[in-house]
Amino acid sequence: ETGVTQTPRHLVMGMTNKKSLKCEQHLGHNAMYWYKQSAKKPLELMFVYSLEERVENNSVPSRFSPECPNSSHLFLHLHTLQPEDSALYLCASSQANRYNSPLHFGNGTRLTVT
């Protein structure tokens, strides 16, 4: 099993739908991240959870709502999205109390908003 697992791999949703992205890590890490990767744009950090507390929220629209019920699971709840929200959403994890701990990424969820 890979260290960081994301489901679903692909998601197509209409602008009025509500859906959730799921991420699970099996690495014993205690920090989890959501990144957005759009074509021709740098990787954008959306949210950071460290020890299950949200420690960073980079001016992300409220139509994106993260949830971290425990250190192994992270969700991104989506509602009333816009077509420009179509992107690859990447989850990552690391060890929060080791500042040299690299991020380990999942394979992402490819989201298309129609």
Add this chain to the structure above:
Amino acid sequence: GEDVEQSLFLSVREGDSSVINCTYTDSSSTYLYWYKQEPGAGLQLLTYIFSNMDMKQDQRLTVLLNKKDKHLSLRIADTQTGDSAIYFCAERVKAAGNKLTFGGGTRVLVKP
């Protein structure tokens, strides 16, 4: 401030060496990383270097760090078609809460 820049594209012939370059602006970087992203996949950590080192070698990969010029490079020896991917450099800045800042990625195309 934090800014990490990479060239967009590199084409290399199979068997040659590839050199991917990265520049960063924050002199308080602690660790610098190289990630590889293949089509349809997430970012895979390749290697990283601590900021007080000049060089790190790991099999076909050699990382060179010029801290004075804030320049990082990744050399891939004997480049294979499986090395075709997008390569991202990233810096960890202690002053920014140990956040990772990523470059825009370099697309490497290996031609047979």
